[in-house]
Amino acid sequence: MVFDDRRDAGRRLAAGGLTSFAEESPFVFGLARGGVPVAAEVAAALGAPLDVLVVRKLGAPRQPELAVGAIAEDGTVVVDVDMARRAGMSQARLERTVDRETQEVRRRVERYRAGRPRLDARDRTVIVVDDGLATGLTDLAAVRFLRGCGAHRVVVAVPVGSQQAAALLRQEADEVVCLWIPEELQSVGQWYRDFSPTSDEEVLESLAMAASRSPGPASDGGTSGQS
Secondary structure, eight states: OOOHHHHHHHHHHHHHGGGGGGGGEEEEEETTTTTTHHHHHHHHHHHEEEEEEEEEEEEEETTEEEEEEEEETTTTTOOHHHHHTTOOOOHHHHHHHHHHHHHHHHHHHHHHTTTTTHHHHHHHHEEEEEEOBSSOOHHHHHHHHHHHTTTTTEEEEEEOOOOOHHHHHHTTTSSSEEEHHHSSSSGGGGGBBBBOOOOHHHHHHHHHHHHHHHHHBOSSSSOOOOO
């Protein structure tokens, strides 16, 4: 199974396992940046509100694409201690990485929401959408973050993912919907014909298009970057 691009993946993901959630009036959260175009198609198919959720991976030394952990908007940090140790990441290096990525999380929250409060997940079914699962750590941080926000049910939905990541997330999410779990996943991008980086502008465009389709449901009442 190969997807043309993230939007094709989102349409196929919605049709392939998410239509039944429409009756629960869910909120859809796309993980920035690459998960947002996928989530935009899911939200459109379900007639659901869309919001962005900023979670940053904590990259390994000399292998920044390899996540040894992740940090969410409220400062929730998830770390695979064994992986970090194998990657040669010291505690001091980890703390510096957390500090750096915290600054980037704040920048993105300010850019994407511009003071608009996040959708209020309390007592709601929420669908966390990403463009794929490699280690699953960023999505795990998102699940824990939304649990802390009081979400009633947390569903993780992705077009493609590794067996290990899906198993990890099933321990904490209420449901994991993954269209394609190959025997071996070397990278998420190998399952896309076009896996070009998603820009801030594309994130903002997706959010604006989604907002134009919906009346704008209740937010969490907080300010940008706060939980």
